[in-house]
Amino acid sequence: MAEVSAEARIEAPAAKVWAQLTDFTSYGRWNATHTGFPEGGPEPLETGATFTENMKLMGFPAEVAWTVEELEAERVLAIKGKGPMSVTVATRYSLTPADGATKVRIDGEFTGAAVSLMAGKLKDSATAALDESLRRLAGLVT
Template sequence: MAEVSAEARIEAPAEKVWGRLTDFSSYGEWNATHTSFPRGGPAELELAATYEENMKLMGFPAEVMWTVDGLEEGRLLATRGKGPMGVNLAMRYSLTPEGDATTMRIDGEFTGAAVSLMGGKLKDSATAALQESLRKLGGLVTS
């Protein structure tokens, strides 16, 4: 298993950060691993909603089928996904309002046989991607 996380204080209210986080049409503007949603994001953002995402992890393309398994409007978006080579993923985006600013934390988890073969490199690559994503997201909502 590989676990990764990143956290940043974003100088924008949580509603604005949440709006960008859940605007699936703009993921390419900030999410460092995202390449496309072949059929668009989830039709309705609700528990058990599913959607497919094409990603790039460690420079390799990956297709992931996501299911929303945690949702608290303005505060939490948690998903579980099935990727290539039996890899399972979990992503948790949590927002903590702090007046006119927001602390956003992203936690990710990768499990499966292939993960044990590339655990260290995957962890480093995914952590760097999360940090870059938070930096880009922060730039979009504060400009």
């Protein structure tokens, strides 16, 4: 298993950050690993909704079939998916209001046999992508 996380304070209210985070039509403007939604994002966005995302991590393209596992408006979006080579991916976005700004944390987890072969590189690449994603997200909402 490989676990990654990143956190940033974004100088915007949680409602504004949440609106951008859940606007799947503009996901590619901030999410550093996203390359497309072949059938669009989850519609409607609700627990149990499914969607497919094309991604690129460590230079490799991957398709992940996601399910929304937890959803609390302006607070939590947690998704879990199946990727290539039987890899399971989980991503959790947590928003915490902080004096007119928002603390945004992204936690990711990769599990599966293929992960153990490249856990170190995967952690480094995914952490860099999360940091870049938070930087871009902040730029869109501030």
